[in-house]
Each structure stands twice: as C-alpha cells, then as structure tokens.
Amino acid sequence: MEKKMSESYTVKTSNVMPPDTNNHHTLYGGRLMAYIDDVAAIAARRHSRSKVVTASIDSVDFLEPIHLGDVVILEALVTHTGKSSMEILVKVSKETLENGTDKKLAAFSFLTFVALDDDLNPLEVPGLIPDNERLKWLDETGEERSEHRRHRRERSKALREFFATDLFD
Numbered sequence: 086m087e088k089k090m091s092e093s094y095t096v097k098t099s100n101v102m103p104p105d106t107n108n109h110h111t112l113y114g115g116r117l118m119a120y121i122d123d124v125a126a127i128a129a130r131r132h133s134r135s136k137v138v139t140a141s142i143d144s145v146d147f148l149e150p151i152h153l154g155d156v157v158i159l160e161a162l163v164t165h166t167g168k169s170s171m172e173i174l175v176k177v178s179k180e181t182l183e184n185g186t187d188k189k190l191a192a193f194s195f196l197t198f199v200a201l202d203d204d205l206n207p208l209e210v211p212g213l214i215p216d217n218e219r220l221k222w223l224d225e226t227g228e229e230r231s232e233h234r235r236h237r238r239e240r241s242k243a244l245r246e247f248f249a250t251d252l253f254d
C-alpha cells in the first residue's frame with residue numbers, strides 16, 4: 086500500500102508568549118524542539134495510522150531568532166519511508182502578523198519515527214507517492230540520509246558501551 090506525501094501534511098501554529106521566551110525575548114530552543122517533535126509525531130501517525138515513537142532527531146538548524154509576539158508555524162510531512170521507519174521533515178517559519186508578508190524560514194529538521202503495533206513491535210508502514218517534483222526529490226534523497234543515520238548508529242554503539250558506566254569511574 087502507498088499513500089500520498091500530502092496525506093501526512095500537518096501544520097501547527099502558535100503565538101510566541103512570554104513563558105515561551107528566554108532573557109533575549111526569543112523562543113527557547115528547547116520549546117521549539119518540543120514543538121518539532123510534537124508536530125512530527127502527528128505527521129507520522131497520519132501516515133502510519135499506528136502508534137509511533139521518535140527513534141532519532143537529526144540536527145536542528147536554528148536559522149533565525151523567533152521573537153516574543155511572533156507567530157511560529159511548523160509544517161511537517163513524511164518524506165521517506167523504510168520498512169517500519171518514517172523520515173519526517175519539519176519546516177519552521179516565523180511570521181510577524183502586523184507585517185503580513187514577513188514570513189521567514191526559522192529552522193528545519195529531519196526526524197525518524199518508528200511505527201509500532203499493539204505489542205510495541207516495529208510495524209510495516211505504507212510506501213510514499215510524492216505529490217510533485219520537489220517532494221519526489223525529498224523522497225529520492227531520503228535513502229542517502231537514511232544511510233548516514235545507519236552509519237551514525239553503528240558508531241554510536243561504541244559510545245553506548247562507554248556511557249553505560251559512571252562518568253567518574
């Protein structure tokens with residue numbers, strides 16, 4: 086079974102309020118990362134129609150500060166699938182409402198979610214049908230990003246053993 090990429094498209098829009106901001110009056114990076122994980126999880130559930138967990142988050146590139154009073158817009162969709170894994174792109178924009186046209190790319194990230202069955206075992210997910218050429222490019226280049234993650238995971242196995250012991254031993 087295959088599903089269009091647009092079927093997982095998810096948008097989250099929030100006001101940036103004082104409790105969301107740091108002493109520079111800009112959105113906390115950690116708060117933005119929580120928003121990214123949340124919107125990506127919804128996109129993954131829309132594609133798989135199953136339980137999902139975050140397996141990994143690639144780097145988050147913070148490109149522009151998002152100021153108090155701005156509106157933050159997160160767009161997410163599934164951009165590549167494996168057997169049970171789904172790569173999700175989250176694109177973050179900021180908008181100053183008083184200045185309607187001023188919408189800027191503020192951050193982006195790729196995350197990997199894994200679909201799980203009721204016993205919490207990895208579950209096969211539908212394949213993807215790209216809606217247009219840009220989305221096709223994202224799907225085609227997804228295999229290379231997935232390969233990078235596999236290599237990183239291999240390398241992190243050694244770190245896993247290292248971190249399993251007390252740092253001060």
Ligand SMILES: CC(=O)SCCNC(=O)CCNC(=O)[C@H](O)C(C)(C)COP(=O)(O)OP(=O)(O)OC[C@H]1O[C@@H](n2cnc3c(N)ncnc32)[C@H](O)[C@@H]1OP(=O)(O)O
Nearest residue numbers: 126137138139140141166167168169170197199207234238
């Ligand atoms: C929405 C949330 O906030 S969830 C909370 C945070 N997340 C968690 O607690 C998840 C904890 N981790 C886990 O439960 C497990 O490690 C899992 C489910 C992610 C993977 O389980 P494993 O037993 O390693 O499964 P397995 O090796 O069969 O891999 C399943 C798939 O996950 C992919 N995968 C596993 N680990 C990673 C990773 N770190 N990064 C990217 N992909 C991964 C595999 O490539 C495989 O993909 P495929 O089926 O498309 O080929």
